Amino acid sequence: MPPTLPISRFRPLALPAILSVLSTFAAACAPRAPAAGPSDSPSWTRGAVCYEVFVRSFYDSNGDGIGDLKGLTSRLDYINDGDSTTTNDLGATCIWLMPVAESPSYHGYDVSDYYKVEPDYGTNADFKQFMAAAHQRGIRVLVDMVLNHASSQHPSFQAALRDTASPFRSWYRFSPTDLGKGPWGAQAWHKSPVRDEYYYGVFWQGMPDLNYETAAVREEANKVASFWLDSMGVDGFRLDAVPYMVEDGPCLKDCPGVHTVLRDYVTHLRSVNAETYTVGEVWDSTGRVLPYYPDQLTSYFSFEIAEKLLRAVNTGSGAGVLEAYVRLQDTVPQHRYSPFLSNHDGNRVMTVLGGDAAKAHQAATLLLTLPGLPFVYYGEEIGMTGAKPDERIRTPMQWAPRAGLGFTTGRPWEASQPDSFTSTVERQNTDSTSLLNRYRRLIHLRGSNDALASGELVPLTASNPAVLAYLRRSGDHSVLVVANLAATPAEGVSLEGAPDALPSGRYAPSSLLGGEGGAGFEIATGGQLRGYAPSASLGPHQTLVLDLVRQ
Numbered sequence: 001m002p003p004t005l006p007i008s009r010f011r012p013l014a015l016p017a018i019l020s021v022l023s024t025f026a027a028a029c030a031p032r033a034p035a036a037g038p039s040d041s042p043s044w045t046r047g048a049v050c051y052e053v054f055v056r057s058f059y060d061s062n063g064d065g066i067g068d069l070k071g072l073t074s075r076l077d078y079i080n081d082g083d084s085t086t087t088n089d090l091g092a093t094c095i096w097l098m099p100v101a102e103s104p105s106y107h108g109y110d111v112s113d114y115y116k117v118e119p120d121y122g123t124n125a126d127f128k129q130f131m132a133a134a135h136q137r138g139i140r141v142l143v144d145m146v147l148n149h150a151s152s153q154h155p156s157f158q159a160a161l162r163d164t165a166s167p168f169r170s171w172y173r174f175s176p177t178d179l180g181k182g183p184w185g186a187q188a189w190h191k192s193p194v195r196d197e198y199y200y201g202v203f204w205q206g207m208p209d210l211n212y213e214t215a216a217v218r219e220e221a222n223k224v225a226s227f228w229l230d231s232m233g234v235d236g237f238r239l240d241a242v243p244y245m246v247e248d249g250p251c252l253k254d255c256p257g258v259h260t261v262l263r264d265y266v267t268h269l270r271s272v273n274a275e276t277y278t279v280g281e282v283w284d285s286t287g288r289v290l291p292y293y294p295d296q297l298t299s300y301f302s303f304e305i306a307e308k309l310l311r312a313v314n315t316g317s318g319a320g321v322l323e324a325y326v327r328l329q330d331t332v333p334q335h336r337y338s339p340f341l342s343n344h345d346g347n348r349v350m351t352v353l354g355g356d357a358a359k360a361h362q363a364a365t366l367l368l369t370l371p372g373l374p375f376v377y378y379g380e381e382i383g384m385t386g387a388k389p390d391e392r393i394r395t396p397m398q399w400a401p402r403a404g405l406g407f408t409t410g411r412p413w414e415a416s417q418p419d420s421f422t423s424t425v426e427r428q429n430t431d432s433t434s435l436l437n438r439y440r441r442l443i444h445l446r447g448s449n450d451a452l453a454s455g456e457l458v459p460l461t462a463s464n465p466a467v468l469a470y471l472r473r474s475g476d477h478s479v480l481v482v483a484n485l486a487a488t489p490a491e492g493v494s495l496e497g498a499p500d501a502l503p504s505g506r507y508a509p510s511s512l513l514g515g516e517g518g519a520g521f522e523i524a525t526g527g528q529l530r531g532y533a534p535s536a537s538l539g540p541h542q543t544l545v546l547d548l549v550r551q
Contacts, residue, residue, distance in 0.1 A: 042275050044140055045335035047446045047453030049368065050094035050375045051079050052343060055121050056106060057396045058378060060408035067396070067407070069100075069122040073130045078425070082137030088429075091443040095134065096238050096279075096375065098344060099144040100127065103151060106413070107344075107390065108144070109240065110151035110207045114224040124232070131233040142277060143228060145237040147221055147265075148244050149207040157208050162194055170214045173200035173247075183244070183252040202244050202252070212246050212261045222268045229272045236277035237269075239297060243282055254288065262296040279338050283345075286327055293332055299373060302328065305339045310352050313363045313541070316486040318468035322459040325370055329457055340375040341367055348379070348386040348393055350423075357383065358541040361438050362483060365513075365543045368442035369472065369481045371457050381439035383423040392417075400426040438513075445512055449547070451479040460529065461496045467538065469495050471548075476503055478548040479512065484538035491537050497529030502548070509534065509546035518546045 059071030081089040099108030102116045117127050134141050150157055160168040175189060175198045182188030182202045189198040190205040201208045210217050228234045246257035262280075269276040278297040282289045286304045293300075305324050312318040328337045341363055342349045353359040360383055367374050379397055386393040395414050399406030401421035428434035446452045455472035462469045466486035472479045484490040502523045509518035518534035534544055 041333055041335040041454075042277065044093060044138075045277070045373055047448070048093045048140075048335075048373055049091070049443045049446060050096050050142070050338070050373065051090065051092040052096045052098070052375055052377045054098045054344060054378060054394050055100060055118075056413060057394055057407075059397065059399070060410065060412075063408060063410040065408050065410040065413045066120045067413075068120065069117070069126040069130045073126075073133050076130075076133055076137055076139070080137050080139050082139075087440060087444050090376075090381065090440055091447060092376065093138060093447065094140045094142065094235075094373075096142045097144060099146060101146075104153050105151075105206070107394070109146055110149070110153075110204075111146050112151040112153045112155075115227055127232055135233070140235040140277065142236045142238050142279065143232075143234050144240060145225070145228070146240045147210070148241040149201060149203065149209045152201075152206045152208055161192060161199070167216070171211055171217050172208050173211055174198065175200075188252075200247075203241070209244070209247075212257070218261065218264065221265060225265070225269055226272050229269070229276060235273075235275075236279075236298070239278060239280045242280045242292075242297070243284070254284075254291070259291070259296060262292070266296060266298075286324060290331060293336070299336045299338045301338045301340060301343075301375070302372065305372075306341055306346075309339070309341060309363060309366055310349070312468065312485055313359045313366070314353060316466045318466075318483070318485055321366075321468060322457070322470055325372070325457050326459065329371055334371045334454060335373050337372045338375055339367060339370065339372040340377070342377045342380055343375070344377065344390070344394055346393070347388060348377070348384055350380075350383040351385045351387050355385070356541075357435060360435055362485070362541045362543050364435070364439055365442060365481075365545065366468070366483060368439075368446055369452055369479070369545055370470075371455075371472070376439070376443075381436050382425055382428055383435045385417050385419055385423070395420075398424045400424050432514075441513065445545075449477075449479065449512070450474040451477045451547075455479065458497065458501055460501070463492075463494045463496075464490045466490060467493050471497070471501060473502070476550065478502060480509060480518070480534065480546040480548055481543065482518075482534050482538065482546075483543040484541060487540045489537050489539055492533055493535075493538060494531045494533045495529055496531065500527040501529045502527050503550065505550040507548050507550055509548055512545045512547050513543075518544060 055069060055072055056067045058067040059075045060067050061071035061074060077089055079090050079092050100117055100121055101111045102113040102118050103111050108118060117124050131141060156168040156171050159166040160172050178189045178198050188200055188202050190201055191198055199208050212218055243253045243258060245261055246255050248255040248257055279299040280297040282292055282300050283303050289300050308321045308324050312321050349363060350360055382398060384398055386395055391414050395416055396405055396407040396412045398420050401424050405416055405420055428436035451472040451474045455474035458471040458473050460469040460471065466484060467490055468483045468485055470481055504523045504525050504527055506522045508520045511517045521532045
């Protein structure tokens with residue numbers, strides 16, 4: 001769980017104290033050598049892709065209009081059937097579940113009982129059955145762990161709110177006055193409903209922030225983690241809103257204390273299960289995320305990459321995309337950063353791309369052929385649409401073009417999108433050219449092709465500025481990706497690479513996405529790629545993915 005800060009912390013600081021805080025902050029933010037962190041990649045992360053699921057919207061097993069754990073379990077074969085010889089499943093080897101603990105809200109990000117599964121989703125026993133079925137298929141499961149705040153209905157907050165002598169009082173932050181706005185200028189101090197005072201909740205009055213300066217809060221967070229790892233069998237956690245976990249005077253985000261709390265928390269997790277995988281939400285630029293390495297969480301989502309990938313496909317300019325990846329590649333191992341295109345907090349990919357199917361195919365191809373441990377949001381693979389507010393980007397999974405969308409026999413908890421009958425699993429399942437089958441092919445390729453699974457990213461220069469080109473290289477095995485980001489054809493594009501881009505020899509490229517391979521070419525001693533034209537013409541938003549076979 002999460003905490004409260006004593007009011008004394010907000011007294012003006014003397015200059016020596018300010019300098020001490022600044023010094024501590026600078027030390028916490030200084031880049032560190034990646035070797036100090038968990039650099040050894042767990043075997044399951046090689047070539048892995050994680051699939052984000054909102055249980056409420058995935059599949060309803062009992063007709064009440066709400067997705068549940070039994071429904072999710074019944075549809076696991078869609079995500080991964082556990083048979084490496086089949087390709088009609090997505091092939092994802094990891095699932096991230098949005099919050100599944102009991103909560104008064106539909107989304108679950110205000111937890112009222114950290115030890116109990118949300119009753120709408122089923123029981124703790126249902127969750128254990130789901131875990132057994134997932135593990136049987138080789139799927140690792142990460143659950144959303146909400147540590148920054150609890151629900152205003154959580155018993156500890158209710159006790160703190162109503163009794164100033166309660167031992168839970170120090171779990172939260174109270175003040176006799178409103179101490180100002182939050183880190184992005186929104187109301188963060190909320191009037192108590194029972195007395196003349198205020199409490200801190202950075203996101204909403206229904207989510208009071210927990211106080212990690214209180215030892216009992218840190219102990220409870222560890223206890224909750226142990227429960228989910230030991231009793232429920234999960235493989236790790238996605239940690240929500242980690243930059244806000246600790247406040248320090250005027251510092252309300254990315255404070256030095258956050259890093260201390262995360263280090264201690266991860267130490268506990270690894271004492272329970274040495275391979276516990278954690279991925280954190282630090283919604284910021286790569287430069288602001290790097291201080292959270294190397295010795296805190298395993299991985300962090302790359303919001304900067306998500307923005308750059310979608311902008312590249314939308315605008316026809318790949319400026320900054322490869323540089324963003326290389327910066328991470330040069331800093332941390334690939335299993336320690338997590339690119340994505342969309343998630344439950346942003347407009348869906350197909351909506352961002354204006355409903356353009358060719359752009360959606362290209363965005364998926366780039367995400368799944370570039371490094372990192374990528375995440376895919378449920379329904380992204382069939383081109384589901386949706387724009388804010390949040391409920392409209394979390395609508396029920398579109399399984400079939402009929403009433404209830406094959407999601408429920410009842411009335412769905414949230415109305416479907418206007419185009420929900422157009423983009424469904426059933427319609428795309430047997431269409432070899434569909435977006436769904438593009439995702440399937442790419443995810444399976446990523447798991448089976450050494451270069452795509454773990455290869456180094458080697459940027460190339462294209463003669464046309466609208467073309468993005470790169471190699472993924474693992475030993476003598478390389479894959480070449482050439483993407484025309486423009487809405488018009490690109491003729492006679494040639495590629496250049498730095499010395500040692502490829503081992504010398506003759507190459508006969510073959511297409512990994514079907515169709516013709518690229519033109520053959522030869523690399524001289526020194527390994528430099530010079531003036532190579534893989535195709536006479538690249539169509540609008542066409543992407544070549546070529547396996548480079550050395551003859």
